[in-house]
Amino acid sequence: MFKEIKGKTLITGFHGIGMVGFIAVDYLIKKLKAEKIGWIHKEYLPCVVFSTEKGLEMPIEFYKLKDIVFMKINLVLEKKVLGKFLKYLFTEINKNKPRKILVLGGLATSKKNIYGVANSFASPLLEELKLKRFPKDITVFGPMAGTLIESERLKIPAVCILPNASPNLPDPEAASRAITRLSKYLDFKVNVSDLKKEAKKIEARINEMKAKTDVKDELSERMFV
Secondary structure, eight states: OGGTTTSSSSEEEOOOOGGGGHHHHHHHHHHHTTTTEEEEEOSSSSSOOOOTEEEEESSEEEEEEEEEEEEEEOOOOOOHHHHHHHHHHHHHHHOOOOOOOEOOOBBSSOOOOOEEEEOOTTTTHHHHHTTOOOOOOOOOOOHHHHHHHHHHHHOOOOOEEEEESHHHHHHHHHHHHHHHHHHHHHHHHOOOTHHHHHHHHEEEEEHHHHHHHHHOOOOOGGGGG
8 A cells, every 4th residue: 555655745634733634635535536545553543433424434544646645644643652653654655755745734823824844855845835934943843743854864855734723623714725725736626615514524523533532632732733
């Protein structure tokens, strides 16, 4: 399954500020009708699946659309498992290197804009994606930081696409702006008008998963996750 990412663009998003990353990736997969190509689960991850009209959604799933692979992370990755997961993920990525990695997420700021953070191999992508650079130094935490670190080590261009978003509530509007920006860059045609309706379903699902896995909400303590 990881062989599918070799030479392709890998797009993913984590649960974090405004749940922007998860909402955007989930929505893109549905609207673009990307093909499911596989899923993974490791022994240290919570045993949680989601039952839908189309069948089970596994903990971490992969979808393909032409030269793009989406990694949809259905779980909130707790601190104690995050390091193990990223180590496993980038071990596999090192065997089958993607052309670039695009991470969708949210930034807790009141200034409405779409910002970008890139590793040293992806600076030109900030211009291509028309992402605003931060006017001052910032600190990146959590899975986004892990992705930037590991992609830097493996010399894979990686960019985080970060619209400003609500820090404590699902923010479908922020997700829609991330989707629109990414769609222009990749020449997708995605209607985001019904994203709010989808976001309500997602919020209910995530709240159920949090309750079952006893995941603490630490968004207020982080700038990004």
